[in-house]
Amino acid sequence: MSTTIINQAFEAGEGVFRLVPNFIPRRFGEPGHRLRLHPDDYYPFGLKRGAIKERWFCSVVPAMNGEDAPDDEGLSYVVVPGSENERFSFREAVSSLGKDLIGDELYRKHGTWPMFAKFFDYKTPLFHHLHPMQKHAELVGKMAKPEAYYFPRQLNNHPGDFPVTYFGFDPSVTIEEVKERLLQFEATDTRITELSRAFRIQLGTGWYIPAGVVHAPGSYLTYEPQLNSDVNAVFENVVAGDNYDYHFLVENCPPEKQQDIDFVLELMDWDKNIDPDFKKHYFRPPVEVRAESGLYDEKWITYGNEYFGAKELTIEPGQTVTLKDSTAYGAVVIQGHGKFGAHDCEAAQMIRFGNLTADEFFISETAAKQGIVITNHSKTEPLVMLKHVAENNQEFPR
Numbered sequence: 001m002s003t004t005i006i007n008q009a010f011e012a013g014e015g016v017f018r019l020v021p022n023f024i025p026r027r028f029g030e031p032g033h034r035l036r037l038h039p040d041d042y043y044p045f046g047l048k049r050g051a052i053k054e055r056w057f058c059s060v061v062p063a064m065n066g067e068d069a070p071d072d073e074g075l076s077y078v079v080v081p082g083s084e085n086e087r088f089s090f091r092e093a094v095s096s097l098g099k100d101l102i103g104d105e106l107y108r109k110h111g112t113w114p115m116f117a118k119f120f121d122y123k124t125p126l127f128h129h130l131h132p133m134q135k136h137a138e139l140v141g142k143m144a145k146p147e148a149y150y151f152p153r154q155l156n157n158h159p160g161d162f163p164v165t166y167f168g169f170d171p172s173v174t175i176e177e178v179k180e181r182l183l184q185f186e187a188t189d190t191r192i193t194e195l196s197r198a199f200r201i202q203l204g205t206g207w208y209i210p211a212g213v214v215h216a217p218g219s220y221l222t223y224e225p226q227l228n229s230d231v232n233a234v235f236e237n238v239v240a241g242d243n244y245d246y247h248f249l250v251e252n253c254p255p256e257k258q259q260d261i262d263f264v265l266e267l268m269d270w271d272k273n274i275d276p277d278f279k280k281h282y283f284r285p286p287v288e289v290r291a292e293s294g295l296y297d298e299k300w301i302t303y304g305n306e307y308f309g310a311k312e313l314t315i316e317p318g319q320t321v322t323l324k325d326s327t328a329y330g331a332v333v334i335q336g337h338g339k340f341g342a343h344d345c346e347a348a349q350m351i352r353f354g355n356l357t358a359d360e361f362f363i364s365e366t367a368a369k370q371g372i373v374i375t376n377h378s379k380t381e382p383l384v385m386l387k388h389v390a391e392n393n394q395e396f397p398r
Helices: 003-012 090-097 104-110 134-140 175-182 246-250 261-266 278-282 365-370
Strands: 016-018 022-025 052-057 077-080 083-089 115-120 147-150 164-167 198-200 206-209 222-227 287-292 296-302 308-315 320-323 329-335 337-340 343-346 360-363 372-376 383-390
Touching (some): 003 083, 016 077, 077 090, 083 090, 115 383, 147 296, 147 308, 175 261, 206 278, 206 296, 222 308, 308 372, 329 337, 337 383
Antiparallel strands (some): 016 360, 022 052, 077 083, 115 222, 147 206, 147 222, 164 198, 287 296, 296 308, 308 383, 329 360, 329 383, 337 343
């Protein structure tokens, strides 16, 4: 895509891009059907590729979806205003606009937008797995993946089959016990979550999960900010009727280490996995950012880490506010309709795969600092959006 068209789209949106819905199929698990996708559109690539179970926001990285996936699967695309069939990748936009889009500090440090967010929508629980720490991810040319969870009420009309999440291992468990289970990975159901501990998911709250911590997400739809990575090691071989072969455990280990269970155990940050105060350290209830009675309310929902954050913004019915932020951010509308800067905005109700919506945006640093005028056009319903931001935001609660 030419730089001219990217610049024109940037100017027409007054520093705000409107993005195309970015749906991701996965071969494992069952879909939760809470992505507001049309019921007929969950298998757009056929049964072999699996059902749509995720939607990614502001992504400059492809999904790790195997050889059958197109090269750009996972990349977000920007709508060209006035020519909705014309699009360019968000990655191209970041490369072309650089600091004018994401700010000087982020661009100098990373050369790109360093995080993305997703809706993670499974009817069944996911396998007990971890995301390697940086020192291990680098061995296979990848990067660490700390992540955070938030459970929005607007997208959770049902809890799925198992609204409980396992984190790490009970403090009484030894690493030798975990090793014994992993050595049985190809022989029998290891029942590894018998060694873990579980927390019932509470809507309207969240968690932060460092790289190296084993976790098995429960079955509520989850809003998940994370770093630019799609890498894991699956520690659980049987879950919700699905079997996972040894490849899932070691696919992101160096080839010469894939039969070395001791190396696999090193992928864990063991002290964090058996932290007796795990909830105290990693549970994230909302923290108010700013509010004006009768107008709006904004809360931090992801915080307490050095990589990314997220906020939930609610504009009351019939109100208009101008809100300034210190850095660039992405946003997705999850309830209501109105105006977001130069763009009409509305929460999607039923999306046909391949069609556009008016619910996802990326806001440049300059536009964020100048302030976005947001109007709720409803007389009865709040306008609610989730906002994901990268590491250079100095406002994060610590």
